[in-house]
Amino acid sequence: MPVDILVGAQWGDEGKGRITDLLASSADFVARFSGGDNAGHTISIGKDIFKLHLIPSGIVHRGVTCIIGNGVVVNPKVLIEELEGLSRRGLEVSQTRLKLSDRAHVITTGHVALDQAIEIAKGQNAIGTTKRGIGPAYTDKAARIGIRAGLMSNPTEFADAVASHLEEKNQLLNRLFDQDYIDIKEERPKYLEYARIIAPFVTNTSAIIHDALSLDKNIIAEGAQGTLLDLDHGTYPFVTSSWPTSAGALGGLGIGPSSVRRVIGVAKAFTSRVGEGPFPCEILGEDGTRLRGTGENPWDEFGTTTGRPRRVGWLDLAILRHSALVNGLTELAITKLDILSAFAEIPICVGYRLDGKMLRHFPSDLRTLERCQPDYVQLPGWSKDITGARRWSDLPTNAQRYIEFISDTMNLPIRWISVGPDREQVVYS
Numbered sequence: 001m002p003v004d005i006l007v008g009a010q011w012g013d014e015g016k017g018r019i020t021d022l023l024a025s026s027a028d029f030v031a032r033f034s035g036g037d038n039a040g041h042t043i044s045i046g047k048d049i050f051k052l053h054l055i056p057s058g059i060v061h062r063g064v065t066c067i068i069g070n071g072v073v074v075n076p077k078v079l080i081e082e083l084e085g086l087s088r089r090g091l092e093v094s095q096t097r098l099k100l101s102d103r104a105h106v107i108t109t110g111h112v113a114l115d116q117a118i119e120i121a122k123g124q125n126a127i128g129t130t131k132r133g134i135g136p137a138y139t140d141k142a143a144r145i146g147i148r149a150g151l152m153s154n155p156t157e158f159a160d161a162v163a164s165h166l167e168e169k170n171q172l173l174n175r176l177f178d179q180d181y182i183d184i185k186e187e188r189p190k191y192l193e194y195a196r197i198i199a200p201f202v203t204n205t206s207a208i209i210h211d212a213l214s215l216d217k218n219i220i221a222e223g224a225q226g227t228l229l230d231l232d233h234g235t236y237p238f239v240t241s242s243w244p245t246s247a248g249a250l251g252g253l254g255i256g257p258s259s260v261r262r263v264i265g266v267a268k269a270f271t272s273r274v275g276e277g278p279f280p281c282e283i284l285g286e287d288g289t290r291l292r293g294t295g296e297n298p299w300d301e302f303g304t305t306t307g308r309p310r311r312v313g314w315l316d317l318a319i320l321r322h323s324a325l326v327n328g329l330t331e332l333a334i335t336k337l338d339i340l341s342a343f344a345e346i347p348i349c350v351g352y353r354l355d356g357k358m359l360r361h362f363p364s365d366l367r368t369l370e371r372c373q374p375d376y377v378q379l380p381g382w383s384k385d386i387t388g389a390r391r392w393s394d395l396p397t398n399a400q401r402y403i404e405f406i407s408d409t410m411n412l413p414i415r416w417i418s419v420g421p422d423r424e425q426v427v428y429s
Helices: 016-024 076-088 109-125 134-142 149-153 155-177 184-201 205-214 246-253 285-292 317-327 337-342 366-371 397-410
Strands: 003-008 029-032 041-045 048-052 065-068 098-101 219-222 260-268 271-273 311-313 331-335 345-354 373-380 414-418 426-428
Touching (some): 003 246, 016 041, 016 260, 016 331, 016 414, 029 205, 065 205, 076 184, 098 205, 109 134, 149 155, 149 184, 155 184, 205 246, 219 246, 246 260, 260 317, 285 311, 317 345, 331 397, 337 397, 345 397, 373 397, 397 414
Parallel strands (some): 003 260, 029 065, 029 219, 065 098, 260 331
Antiparallel strands (some): 271 311, 345 373
């Protein structure tokens, strides 16, 4: 069977992990294609909550092979911690179940230190990165001075390469940012051990994917972050350093467009984002707090990776239309519909007005976006707990109308509607 690509249709944090988890029940492979451990996917199975950062969400399904593709940047320390964390919970991850691309680039302590130093130096102009070394690792990749995972097959050579790399980063850290030197003598043995542990997982994942396609296997390409964080098509410069759009899945896994069957966009029933940058539909005050939650529950609007409170706002269809065009979306999954049960009336942004005129396309210039005024349509709420809904007919009429309005306006079918954090709390429409 061809590849199904799953992407975030907003600023990330849309609930891609839980939709991937649903689809993985009938999948043979789940493959991450971009980003690094700046991503955070949460899966709730009863009382068990899994928070994953590098390993694909399909890992909780025992029959699924998981792939970390060449488009991902991998911090070996974080990957090992994640493997050990799953093992402690009784979920052993063998080399037959997890594959790491030999072309994936490695994040080092030098990248992390640089990321932190750069953000500090920018002061009030900071982008709001997770400070996990993602940007500097992709910078080295583009500059053709990065270290790839394939080098771990020779742990000594890998450790030597990291040591040389850290010598170069030390010069930048000290001379440009007045930061302390990284202790290379202390770091080299760590990377030697990282390589010994991870090397058995490293392989040519593109070849595995193509073999799977020839055998008619079902493959899900799991995106990280979201369309508006895409390096080219997002709200630049307040974006990530990779391509979390559907095109990124092709390069990030080494497949061609003819392998793709469908592109699924995941969107919250409202909008959220972490970090700086324009946010036309942002709401503050009491309504914002009601959307965000208090942080007491793991599914409240606080970053899975950073713990930062997310900025929240009403659903923005201008963003979703942009995502549909950029990704070639064939269908949508809507998450967190249950959160809107708290509102008697629910605004939806149907587009932006600029100087009194409706815009046809999402602005690429942030100064223009900052001047845009959302054009809202008010829909009636339903003021009823829907967390027990499992069928379309279980949803209140106004909740159905809310979903139908999105589908009709976007001209896209909505296949899944989550009404709670648990795996079973989904309405199939």
